[in-house]
Every structure is written in structure tokens, then in C-alpha cells.
Amino acid sequence: MSDLTANPALADWLATALGAAKAQVTAARKLSGGAIQENWALDVTAGGATHALVLRRDAPATIGASRPRAQEYALLAAAHAGGVRVPRPVGFCDDDQILGAPFAVLERVAGEGYGPKLVRDTTLGGDRDALAHALGQQLATIHALRPEGQIRAILGDRPEDPAVAEIALLRGWLDDLGTPHPGLDWALRHCELHAPPPGDVVLAHRDFRTGNYMVDAQGLTAVLDWEFAGWGDPMADIGWFCAECWRFSRPELEAGGIAARAPFYAGYTGQGGAPIDPARIAWWEVMAHLRWAVIALQQEARHTSGQERALHLQLTGRIADTLELALLRMTAPQNFGPQNSSPQGSNP
Amino acid sequence: MTHPMPPRGIDLLDQAATELRQTLAPQLTGAARYHALLAANAVATAAREARAAPHLATADAALAGLDPAAIRAGAHDQDASLHARLKTRAALRAWIADPRSLSPEDRATHLPKDLHDT
Numbered sequence: 001m002s003d004l005t006a007n008p009a010l011a012d013w014l015a016t017a018l019g020a021a022k023a024q025v026t027a028a029r030k031l032s033g034g035a036i037q038e039n040w041a042l043d044v045t046a047g048g049a050t051h052a053l054v055l056r057r058d059a060p061a062t063i064g065a066s067r068p069r070a071q072e073y074a075l076l077a078a079a080h081a082g083g084v085r086v087p088r089p090v091g092f093c094d095d096d097q098i099l100g101a102p103f104a105v106l107e108r109v110a111g112e113g114y115g116p117k118l119v120r121d122t123t124l125g126g127d128r129d130a131l132a133h134a135l136g137q138q139l140a141t142i143h144a145l146r147p148e149g150q151i152r153a154i155l156g157d158r159p160e161d162p163a164v165a166e167i168a169l170l171r172g173w174l175d176d177l178g179t180p181h182p183g184l185d186w187a188l189r190h191c192e193l194h195a196p197p198p199g200d201v202v203l204a205h206r207d208f209r210t211g212n213y214m215v216d217a218q219g220l221t222a223v224l225d226w227e228f229a230g231w232g233d234p235m236a237d238i239g240w241f242c243a244e245c246w247r248f249s250r251p252e253l254e255a256g257g258i259a260a261r262a263p264f265y266a267g268y269t270g271q272g273g274a275p276i277d278p279a280r281i282a283w284w285e286v287m288a289h290l291r292w293a294v295i296a297l298q299q300e301a302r303h304t305s306g307q308e309r310a311l312h313l314q315l316t317g318r319i320a321d322t323l324e325l326a327l328l329r330m331t332a333p334q335n336f337g338p339q340n341s342s343p344q345g346s347n348p
Numbered sequence: 349m350t351h352p353m354p355p356r357g358i359d360l361l362d363q364a365a366t367e368l369r370q371t372l373a374p375q376l377t378g379a380a381r382y383h384a385l386l387a388a389n390a391v392a393t394a395a396r397e398a399r400a401a402p403h404l405a406t407a408d409a410a411l412a413g414l415d416p417a418a419i420r421a422g423a424h425d426q427d428a429s430l431h432a433r434l435k436t437r438a439a440l441r442a443w444i445a446d447p448r449s450l451s452p453e454d455r456a457t458h459l460p461k462d463l464h465d466t
Contacts, residue, residue: 171420182411183434185419193425311386318393318445325442325449328435333426 004028004040004055009098017091017105020047028055037069037227041108052108053090058101070094071154072227073104079226082145085138087222109222115211119248119257125215132259134220135213136267139241142223143202143234143273151203155231161198162233166287167191173294177301184320187290187327196233196280204232209246210256234274238265239284245292245323286330293323353398361395396444396463403460404444407437 004010005025015023023046031039031054040055058069067075073092080086088107096102112124125131147155159165167188174181174188206228214221240246241264247257255264265276300317302308368388373381397404410433424430439458442449450459 180414180416182414182416182419183438185416186424186431186434189419189422189425311383311390315386315390315393321438321441321445322449325435325438325454328431328438329451329454331431333428333431 004042004099007098013091013093013095013098014044014053014105015046018044018046018051022046026050042105051090054087054106054108055103056106057099057103067154067227067229069102069104072229074150074154075229076104076106076226078145078147078151079142079223079229082141084141084145085220085222086226087224109214111214111216111221113211113214113224115209115246115257116248118210118215119250119253123217125258126217126219128253128259129263131215131219132255132264133267133270135208135223135241135256136264136269136273137271138213138220138223139205139208139237140268140271140273142205142208143237144271145203147203155203158201158231161195162201162231162236163191163195163198163283163287166236166291167195170287170290170294173298177294177297181297181320181324183324183328184290184293187286187324187331190331191283191287191290194283196235196277196283199277199280200234200274201231202234202274203229204234204237205229206232206237207240208237209241209243210248210258211246233280233284235277235280236284236287238268238276239281240288240291242281243285243288243292245289245326286327289323289327289330293320293327296320296323352401358395358398361391361398365389365392365395393444396447400440400444400460400463403463404437404440407433407440411437 005028007025011023011025014025015021023044025042025044027041027043029041031041038057040057042051042053042055044051044053056069070092073089076086077089080089087109090105090107092102092104093099094102112118112121118124122128170188171185174184205223205226207225208223212225213223241256242254242261244251244254247253250257253259254261269276296316296319299313300320303310303313303317365388368384368391373384373388376384414430418424419430436458439450439454442454443459443463455464
């Protein structure tokens with residue numbers, strides 16, 4: 001992909017996407033992050049203006065939960081049209097002759113997105129309660145989207161029972177890995193026994209967490225990473241956001257390591273989100289650890305299979321071990337439920 | 349299958365991790381620094397794995413013959429003994445991955461004494 005600045009076909013495609021007669025990529029820089037995709041920052045001049053863009057292309061190997069790029073782009077564009085704060089979509093190219101794989105181009109949003117840094121550095125994101133509130137509002141806006149047409153087709157059938165479906169999905173992924181993980185099976189069995197009854201099913205983001213949104217010094221700038229979006233229990237997105245495994249170095253800040261739950265919940269319900277159901281959220285927080293554990297093992301498998309040899313993938317697989325311990329803490333035979341690591345942590 | 353690594357080998361890994369983290373990484377920036385820290389983490393993880401190997405072999409043996417399908421089928425629901433054995437093994441593996449991931453109670457209950465101060 002070093003050919004981004006000297007690729008006439010890409011320049012032509014960008015000119016069309018930007019509605020200009022001619023376009024030139026003046027700079028291209030690979031961005032960190034994006035284990036599943038490659039992200040490139042592009043500076044493009046077209047029609048007398050300079051455009052700061054991001055180009056997203058599949059990494060050499062992908063994992064099971066990840067949607068094809070074209071679908072991810074369509075979902076992001078639908079979210080944009082529905083008023084969700086996402087990077088403005090510029091275009092999607094399914095001609096793999098230009099860059100060897102399909103790619104999406106979005107407006108580049110300024111800010112910081114790296115979860116551990118965002119949690120640690122409180123000069124980022126503005127007032128943290130306000131940030132949590134804004135994120136709750138964004139999540140409610142996502143859950144209010146009513147998919148039609150192409151998006152409806154992408155999403156497929158609405159599951160009757162997202163909880164049962166998620167357990168079956170994770171068991172299938174575990175089987176695909178081909179190695180036994182009895183600790184994860186123990187936790188899955190516990191979740192099966194305690195699954196909440198079916199309720200609302202909405203278009204859910206399914207990866208809504210600290211690390212997948214951008215902030216600047218003032219606050220939220222964009223909700224990113226739409227590749228897992230699909231039908232889900234609205235409380236599942238809330239559980240994913242609040243799960244201890246996504247609080248990084250601030251486990252006592254139960255809303256994504258940035259704030260208490262209260263402002264996040266208030267933003268969500270104030271924007272028309274479903275009523276907060278603490279028991280359902282708690283169940284999905286346990287499931288969040290399971291889902292992340294299995295995805296971490298899938299990442300490691302990209303390395304061990306030889307698809308993509310990389311140290312960061314090997315080390316990601318090790319995270320599954322810490323998640324398994326956390327899961328076994330939460331699923332003791334007589335003590336089912338997520339454990340909050342800090343005594344001062346509070347549930348509203 | 350398990351061959352405990354001689355102490356000199358573990359010491360070598362410890363020192364390599366220390367020098368990657370304390371000597372090399374501070375001289376680097378950006379992606380190079382990230383990769384140095386990643387490598388330091390990997391070497392330290394390998395050292396912990398070597399230290400924990402005998403205990404891990406014991407923990408694995410305590411689960412020999414366990415059929416995950418039986419867990420799924422409900423044959424072990426409320427099986428406190430199995431839960432304890434799974435947790436002991438998970439605690440060792442979690443310690444290898446990241447010692448900070450163990451709670452004080454996990455350390456007291458599941459971490460062998462010879463691993464406490466490393």
C-alpha cells in the first residue's frame with residue numbers, strides 16, 4: 001500500500017467520489033490500531049480544496065465476527081443519515097483492481113481514540129460526565145435507527161432471542177478454534193442457565209466501547225468501528241460499554257473507564273433509549289467478557305494459522321486467559337453475576 | 349511434555365525483558381517504541397510461563413479427562429470442585445499473561461508461593 005500517493009486509478013476514483021474533475025493524494029500515512037483492518041490517513045487535493053480522509057482496507061486476515069467492508073460502509077452511512085455522530089462517508093470502492101482489495105473512504109475526524117490513553121489522560125474528552133452523557137445519547141440514537149431496504153437485507157433475520165443466539169454463536173466460534181476451553185464453556189453454561197427472557201431487538205452497534213470512539217479536548221467527535229453492527233438487545237450494547245474488561249486502568253469508573261454509570265444511563269434514557277434494566281445489563285457484561293475472550297483467541301489463531309504472523313496477535317490471545325479468570329470469578333456456583341472490582345463502585 | 353526451564357534460562361529472559369523495557373524503549377518513539385514494549389512484554393510473559401510451568405502441569409493434570417461437551421450439557425452444573433480446579437488453572441494462566449489481573453484473593457487462593465514475589 002505504499003502506492004497510495006502514486007496511484008492514478010485511486011486518484012481518479014477519489015476525484016469522482018469527491019465530485020471533482022481531478023484529485024491528487026499528497027500524503028498517505030498508516031495509522032496505528034485496526035487489528036482487523038488497515039487504516040490510512042490520506043491528504044487529498046481535489047477541486048481546489050484539501051480533504052483529510054481515512055482509507056480503510058481489510059487486513060490480510062479477518063475474524064469471524066467482522067462484516068465485509070461494503071456492509072460496514074453501508075451501516076455507517078445509514079448511521080450518518082440517522083444523525084449518529086460518525087465520520088462523513090465519502091465512498092466505497094468494490095473494484096479490487098485499484099488497491100488489491102475493496103476499500104472505504106471516510107472523512108478523517110480529529111482526536112484521540114486509543115482506549116488506554118483516553119482513560120488515563122483526563123485532559124482528553126472534556127468533562128467526563130458530559131462525555132459519558134453524550135455517549136449515552138449516541139447509543140440511544142443508534143438504537144432508534146429503523147433499518148429498511150439495503151440495510152435490512154444486510155442485517156438479515158431479526159433473532160427471536162439475542163441472548164440464546166449469542167451463546168450459540170460463541171460456542172460455534174469456540175468449536176471452530178479447535179482447542180478445548182473448559183473455563184469458557186463453564187461460563188457459557190452459566191450464562192445459558194441465567195439468560196434473560198427475550199425482549200426488544202434493535203440495530204445495535206455491538207462494539208460500542210472506549211477505544212472505538214474519538215474525542216478531542218472538548219468531547220466526543222465520532223463513534224467508530226461499525227464492522228460488528230447487527231441486530232441485538234439494546235442492553236447488550238450498554239453491557240459491552242460498561243463491562244469491566246473495557247474500563248482499562250480505571251475499573252472503578254463503570255461506564256467505560258470514563259465516568260460512573262449514572263450520566264451514561266441518563267444520556268441514554270434522555271435521548272429516548274429503552275428503560276435501563278440492570279439485571280439484563282449485568283448478564284450482558286458477563287457475556288462481554290466471553291465475547292472478547294473468544295475474539296482474542298480468534299486473533300491469536302490468525303497468527304498460529306500462519307495467516308498473519310504477528311507478536312501483537314499472540315499477546316492478544318493471552319488476554320483471553322485474564323478474561324477467563326474474571327469469568328470464573330463472576331460465575332462461581334453460588335455467586336452468579338458480574339463482580340465489581342472496587343468497593344466504591346455503584347450500580348444505580 | 350513439560351520441561352521446566354533451568355533458572356539460568358529464566359534469568360536470561362528476565363534480563364532481556366528488563367533491557368528491552370528500560371534501556372531500548374526509552375530511546376525510541378512511535379511504532380518502534382510500541383514494538384520494543386511489545387517484545388519486552390512477550391519476553392516477560394515467556395519468563396513467567398517458564399516459572400509457572402510445573403504448577404501449570406499440575407493444574408492441567410487436575411482437569412485430565414474433562415469433556416467440555418459435558419459442561420455444555422449441564423453435567424457439571426453447581427460442580428464446585430470443577431469450578432475450583434478451572435479457576436486454579438485460569439489464575440496461573442492469567443498470572444502468566446498479566447500478574448496485575450489477579451485480585452488479592454486470587455493470589456492468596458490460587459497463586460503458588462514461589463510465584464508471589466515475581
